[in-house]
Amino acid sequence: MVDVTRKEDRRIQRTRELLRRGFIEVIREKGFDSMNIQDIADRANVNRGTFYLHYNDKYMLLDEIVRDTFKKMLRDAVPHQPRWERGTLRLIVLTVLNCFEEKYRHRQPSSRIPSALLENAIRDELTFYLACLIGSESSDSSKESHAKAHIVGWAIFGAATQWSREIITMSAEQMADVICSVIVTAGYNNEL
The missing domain is CATH 1.10.10 (Arc Repressor Mutant, subunit A)
Known part of the structure; x- marks a missing residue:
């Protein structure tokens, strides 16, 4: 059986x-x-x-494909058992930047794929990943860890989305350093 x-x-x-x-x-x-x-x-x-x-429909299939692709990108970029530290944060940020650079190539989104659906799936997966990572190493309550994951996720997501749609002015590595420094300066340096 x-x-x-x-x-x-x-x-x-x-x-x-x-x-x-x-x-x-x-x-x-x-x-x-x-x-x-x-x-x-x-x-x-x-x-x-x-x-x-x-x-259920093509939207559900698109969502699954985007989420699985992004999760694979994170698995490939971040160590198997990551710690919530600046090096890990930088790898996560670079993964998001590379994902959006691959999708948008520093121009406005194509109408061939609904960008809002794509972005929501990536943002949700990023937030979930961060919540697991932050929660596993934090003494905060799960609500506080989840709130931190949302804030850090939005900081990464917003900056990466904007960067990927503009004419390139700095490399992904330079942008990752800027995003990480903003997150660390904003008050997460006690954990990073």
Whole structure:
């Protein structure tokens, strides 16, 4: 019975991966607004009903793809068991900057992907990651740790978004140093 469950899990994973790949191919060709569920299902070589077994709509699929991509970027950039310190903060900031630079390339967002959805997913994942990191090393209550994560997350997110949409005036490394110095100066230096 255990083997059957594993096979089902693999089939689910494989189907989701096919849908994700189909989504990415179609969005590159048509853009988000012009694509529909049938386009994604056709590209993934599954029927439309199969799509709805896994996702409510294309927005849910986009959200999952963005979140998973961002989480992978964080996993690749930050040590396996990070500590809440300035070096870790800098790696997190650089990850966010690189993510937005990849998306916007120092120009206004493309209409091919709804930037608000993309940004909300990244901001939520960033805040969650920071809350876990800050909470694991803080003696603060969970409410205080969560509030700090939101504040630090918005500082990083806002600065990275603005930087990625402007004509480049400083490198990602320089911008990361500026963001980190602002966060540390703002009162988190007792932990960083």
